[in-house]
Amino acid sequence: MKPKSLLALALCATLALTGCGSGASGPDPVKLLVFGAPEELGAYRTLIEAYQDARPGERVQLIEASDRKDLLARLATSVAGGAPPDVFLMNYRFYGQFAAKGVVEPLDQRIAGSTLDPADYHPVAMDAFKWEGAQLCLPQNVSSLAVYYNRTLFTRYGVPEPKAGWTWNDLVGTATAMTRDARGLVIKGTEAEGAARLPAVHGLGVEPSIIRLAPLVWSNGGEIVDDPVKPTRLALDSPAAREALKNLIDLRQAYGVVPSDAEVEAEDDESRFLNGRLAMLMTSRRATTNFRTITGFEWDVAPMPVYRQPVGVLHSDAYCMTTGSKNKDAAWRFMEYAMSADGQRIIAATGRTVPSHIEVSRSPAFLDPDQPPRNSQVFLDAIPTVRALPTVSTWPEIEDLSYGILENAIHRGDRLDDVIRELDVKSRPMFARGEHG
The missing domain is CATH 3.40.190.10 (Periplasmic binding protein-like II)
Known part of the structure; x- marks a missing residue:
């Protein structure tokens, strides 16, 4: 092999994220860390595909943890190593340990400049992700038992x-x-x-x-x-x-x-x-x-x-952005889409969530009579009575x-x-x- 070829390979190894040698180009993908059963993970893959179809040029990489403990361990390790995911999905009962350490990016400024309106979402879920008065994460669901x-x-x-x-x-x-x-x-x-x-x-x-x-x-x-x-x-x-x-x-x-x-x-x-x-x-x-x-x-x-x-x-999971993300603008664009009516309809159609978006939660996307359970209204009827565990x-x-x-x-x-x-x-x-x- 010629010396010039060796140098090219070395450059490719060093700059792998740029897509050298693969024909890939454009910005780094937004890294999304989630966990769930195979059917749940399939729901997020569906969401990502729809987002990438709707926003040509945007890319999201799904990082799949095996369970909740694996997700918490991966997040802690990646943060300590200086390479956290851009976005992670986490239940309000568990995000406090990361909020207390400054790992989670406050979103109030971005929300203020966004088309997202907090009034469109069930308040009990939004409130569960407030830390010291700041909105840290955006809840995708407002489930209950x-x-x-x-x-x-x-x-x-x-x-x-x-x-x-x-x-x-x-x-x-x-x-x-x-x-x-x-x-x-x-x-x-x-x-x-x-x-x-x-x-x-x-x-x-x-x-x-x-x-x-x-x-x-x-x-x-x-x-x-x-x-x-x-x-x-x-x-x-x-x-x-x-x-x-x-x-x-x-x-x-x-x-x-x-x-x-x-x-x-x-x-x-x-x-x-x-x-x-x-x-x-x-x-x-x-x-x-x-x-x-x-x-x-x-x-x-x-x-x-x-x-x-x-x-x-309350059972509620939210999209949270890491303060260490190097791709925050792109991460926010994905979060906006995931939280929009379109994004929430996609996840709701899989059965995974009771949408936090009030209009979507009351729509056929969630209350589809042709999909079990027939009595999904049970989850909506419970929302006024739902209480959150301590954060x-x-x-x-x-x-x-x-x-x-x-x-x-x-x-x-x-x-x-x-x-x-x-x-x-x-x-x-x-x-x-x-x-x-």
């Missing part, structure tokens, strides 16, 4: 479908009636009592997490933390919170309607629902994209059960800690007082280290 249920199984067993206004006791009764053995007979009682008749269908699946517990506590008149703005501790020792927590534990320990720890390890609740072995699943809108692949049965959604009053818990930089640690403790409580039957004490003692140092928006 709902109860997904297998309509075909309900019809087969002659059990009334869940409906608006149902209570926690109604949920327990329905889950009990839907917990069946291989012959289709109801299984009642604890794991020990029903050991000879293992469920072929479980009545309910629910994650042992704070975000599942929160709306139940709130609905019963309790609180999750002592101060929603600047929390210093969990507040699960009140009578209302204790009752909701005990009832959650009793789903396994007293009624045996949720899968055991071993069963969940073998097959997670979402897969169990997909495979027709779970009658109901308490989860957020993001499951819809995956569930639309179901062909073997009909399914729909019902609102959350009520204690004293309906209360939902504190250490909240991810608090959630991870509480998950393990609540999981043990549900599957081992730990004493309620011990559970509440352990949650309080172990989380207080995390609250003390936390920074607030």
Whole structure:
């Protein structure tokens, strides 16, 4: 090889981002970091393709994390290394740790000079991404929890479908009636009592997490933390919170309607629902994209059960720009498109989101009667009742800690007082280290 050719190769290696040797030209692509199931990632690829078709010359590169922990780790590592993505998608419960470190670019000035109007979006989602009064991220969705249920199984067993206004006791009764053995007979009682008749269908699946517990506590008149703005501790020792927590534990320990720890390890609740072995699943809108692949049965959604009053818990993800981005103008153009009515219609059509754009959320793009769930209105009806969990930089640690403790409580039957004490003692140092928006 001639020396001149060697020099050319060296230049190409050094200037790879310019497209040397590949025929590529133009600006660097906007790097978008997201995570999700394959169906969810497909939704973002669809959005990117539409954006690039609408804006010739613009390019977006999708960076796919395997799960939430991988996304957080990738973002932290890339920021520390000086090469962060331009835009990342993150839930309001987790972005505080990056906001507190100045990783997230404030957007108020860009919004002021944009065609985007904050009044077009559901306020509860916009407010969740404000830090020290500044709008840091733009929320793409305003989801909440709902109860997904297998309509075909309900019809087969002659059990009334869940409906608006149902209570926690109604949920327990329905889950009990839907917990069946291989012959289709109801299984009642604890794991020990029903050991000879293992469920072929479980009545309910629910994650042992704070975000599942929160709306139940709130609905019963309790609180999750002592101060929603600047929390210093969990507040699960009140009578209302204790009752909701005990009832959650009793789903396994007293009624045996949720899968055991071993069963969940073998097959997670979402897969169990997909495979027709779970009658109901308490989860957020993001499951819809995956569930639309179901062909073997009909399914729909019902609102959350009520204690004293309906209360939902906010599930919202937003597009955030990194302060270290070297491509901020292009990143903003993509964010504007993703947040526009056109962009939100694209993601809504996949089933992934309850659009934060008010008009789109009320349109056929979201309420399409030809696509399951038929009762998507459930998510819109919940919005006026939705509350956000605290935005504190250490909240991810608090959630991870509480998950393990609540999981043990549900599957081992730990004493309620011990559970509440352990949650309080172990989380207080995390609250003390936390920074607030």
